Amino acid sequence: MAVVSVKQALSGKLDAGSTVTVRGWVRTRRDSKAGLSFVNVTDGSCFDPIQAVVPATLANYDSEVKHLTAGAGVIVSGTLVASQGKGQTFELQAYEVTVTGFVDDPETYPIQPKQHTMEFLREVAHLRPRTNLFGAVTRVRHTMMTAIHRHLTEQGFFWINTPIITTSDAEGAGDMFRLSTLDLANLPRDDKGKIDFRKDFFGREAFLTVSGQLNVEAYALAMSKVYTFGPTFRAENSNTPRHLAEFWMVEPEIAFADLADDADCAEAFLKAIFKAVLDERPDDMAFFAERVQPDAISRMEAFIAKPFERIDYTDAIAILQKSGQKFEYPVAWGIDLQTEHERYLAEKHIGRPVVVMNYPEAIKAFYMRLNDDEKTVAAMDVLAPGIGEIIGGSQREERLDYLDRRMVQFGLDPAAYGWYR
């Protein structure tokens, strides 16, 4: 007998009348007066559970099946039949139900078939993958990850693991986590009474890097198209939904590319990912649209339907100033755009994603290429409706004299970047 996933059982690819075994966890049980029970079983392979119709004639019907509650582990063997129930294709006429685990106390089991708050689910992080919401998020994240690697591979990119542990703190020491194996209660001291990092694991101070970009640029100058895709750590004490101490980030680098190539790369990247999610996860996206965000699907469809708009930062500022909108943060040439400005541009003015290009040099990083006006750099941000900035990038400065000047301007010591220059 074939063990199949719930996804396979519901797919329509197995003939009605096949005998199969599914394994998973009970979501609900309903007993009928007709002498049978309907047990919904989920295994995470897709959004929908499968309904097992369990007859009272099974030997363990009274002793076990009638005690099944949400979260119990079961192995159900049965015959796949077309379902008469609304909204599902197949159900399972069970002839054997094995219980692999009951829930200790069904009264206090945290994950019930109802909506839970995010705050509550945070307290039961080990069980929240069993909710519809976290199941759907997990499947969509997986699809996005595979789409990222697949798209970049098709475009000729190579994935690079840049080092996460670094002994250089020059990139922005304030935001980095220090890494150490020293005993804090008993720190080694040198003969001047200072902490002796020669005794630490790496023989000197070590940190978690905030970006692999500079490292992966070295690979771009050998492999032409490369990217990092790994965890990033920031010790920023910002309690917003957009700041995390630990998150995953993708950083592509392309040799011989200018700002327009960079914007093309960003646009194709986002569209490939969103298209994959719409194609591969319609069940999960339908759930999001129904329960979380009504325009979850239509917004992504609009995202991939048309070319992104492209405008200059200077024009964006003029648009904002003429908009008549009241912004919390005042608008003037030279400011870094706030989320309210970004969303106005993408949502109200353009009505679809927009790439803003050529930002003032003073608000952008030292490695971005100075434009001929010497006031702006070849930087771009992709702004998306409902989100604001979703990708940031730039053409890198390739002229050594400009690069050195910009390093000094930003308080960095070119000598410490010998390998990068």
Next chain:
Amino acid sequence: MAVVSVKQALSGKLDAGSTVTVRGWVRTRRDSKAGLSFVNVTDGSCFDPIQAVVPATLANYDSEVKHLTAGAGVIVSGTLVASQGKGQTFELQAYEVTVTGFVDDPETYPIQPKQHTMEFLREVAHLRPRTNLFGAVTRVRHTMMTAIHRHLTEQGFFWINTPIITTSDAEGAGDMFRLSTLDLANLPRDDKGKIDFRKDFFGREAFLTVSGQLNVEAYALAMSKVYTFGPTFRAENSNTPRHLAEFWMVEPEIAFADLADDADCAEAFLKAIFKAVLDERPDDMAFFAERVQPDAISRMEAFIAKPFERIDYTDAIAILQKSGQKFEYPVAWGIDLQTEHERYLAEKHIGRPVVVMNYPEAIKAFYMRLNDDEKTVAAMDVLAPGIGEIIGGSQREERLDYLDRRMVQFGLDPAAYGWYR
């Protein structure tokens, strides 16, 4: 005119006579008395460079082309023609060569067209991606990564990001890096004079986790088949080629699986990856076989040709004891196998990969399922010729009373693992 990668130019998929542009870095330049130069250009897209045949009639021939040295950046446009040279399919009859960057001092440029030692390349880490060796390693790593995600996705697994920063040090504190934003020179103290971790970033002590396994098991009990694939950090002070402070690891977890399922999963996983490397990177593998390890290809072919052998740990010990081999570490039931034992079993005794199963319970982790003999656990290691252990796994203990007993036996406090139990 189409910009193409060197891989595309050499692939045979473009018609001879096409005009194309390639961009990359000079590997070698040879001037002919016939009034032209042969410039080998590589862009990292494949192992081989493309040969550009540059006529002396170009305007910048004397001023620039004749000064090209290894590492210089160039953009070459020309006509693709079948090559008369040995070992290459196509070459480029150049009609335009743009130099994007010369090497400052060709005499001291570290990456020359010759073999460098690994120790030397470590000192020029930013330039070593330009060597044949690191280029080939980068492409093979990329192929392995894509094969890992593709294979597991096809098998119905979901990729999970388990947290890397943890506030629990119970899994093996000695081997973990501590993470902190406290000023070490001025540590905050509580009223008892102890370090006040309430002032630290997370409000308590934090570490880099050594494994996402326990966390991802919680996901397996909702999604059925899951895996982590991310960086792992170990503060082990072991200077061997098999110990790293930072490395990437794959950790699959399957619900409703026993030890045989686990071994099946490991075997299919390794074979899928090695098959992808042989299929997709023949040029790089040929280089490894020629320059690094003569059996690089034949060993991988043998790896995927036959089913892995499976033997019991107890039988493996008997085989080693009867072998007549002299081992550095003496063999007796109860020992953890050393690399010399593992390689003898795989290379000499079996002659192909072998899965050793059911290890003594005292040398394996608390979460592994105790067998009925109460002396062994349902653990397995995959041993490979030339390597030794390449995968370790186990059936997890599902019986709460056994799990609690094993935790206490290993000095762990079950109360600290409430969420895992």
